[in-house]
Amino acid sequence: MRYLEMGFTFASIGFIVANTVLSVLIVLAWRVTRSSLRRSTHLFLYRMLPAIGSAAVVLGVILPAYWSFEPRETGESAGPALFAVALFAAALAGAGLYRAIVSWRTTRRLERAWTSVAIGTTDLGIAARTYRVPSDLPLAALVGVFRPRLFVSDRFLDELSAGERQAVVDHEAAHISAFDNLKRTVMSLAPDWVSFTAAGRQIESAWAFAAEEEADDRAAGSDRARALDLAAALLKAVRLAPMRCAHVSNFCDGATIARRVERLLEDSPGREQPSRSFVPRVAWVLAILVAAGLLASPALHAAYSLTEAASQLLQ
């Protein structure tokens, strides 16, 4: 029992230290790189790095080191300070869970309000159950992580031409295939210090912005007529009333429309096809770090000694 208790404490110390270092690095790096990061995948990984990185350090280095070097019949026990560190780690995870629950409840409230007035479902050719809502607001909002539901207002659909309607549907379908609602939820769950900083909120807003632009790019493709249909749909939405729904992706988010229309109207589009090269690169770096941690006995020993010293200090 002592062995498990100390193992949990070791993991907590490693998690808190790695999380703090990575969170500080991300906050500092954000000041320098904020204008050059544009792709949603990059921003998502950037936002998730402290949580993923500290989990990798615990699973790839700290726990294997503890397993290799701590005697099974350890006589050590966790004192109050060590218990406080474990509590800190649990609080970080709990705060993430709390944020996700608050966001989920707000979304559920919105969804219940829309469903209660919905006048039925409709088939717009998208892989999501689609509800028509009798509202004057330009609503086209995708809700749900694994079973997406689309809510569209009658008035907005009626205002759109067939081409514009298709462009809106393709834009929402792009959000589904990019798992944008899942990514939004994962970011709010992230157990890290970045969540409590302005930089964290800015990275999440930049991600949401990039996700909108990339959904536009996928919907428009290289077809100028489709880009113009999408721009026209956005302008019609603004004319009805720009909307802001913080917890769901609404097609016509008032804060992003001007830049999106400008991009869609560009003669030589600055719209690039999404590059996927960054993800394998990060995956490789993490895999090499984990493999190095697992294979290098001196590194494991160093990790064990450092964590043991930290735990002695806190006893």
Ligand SMILES: [Zn+2]
């Ligand atoms: Zn969108």
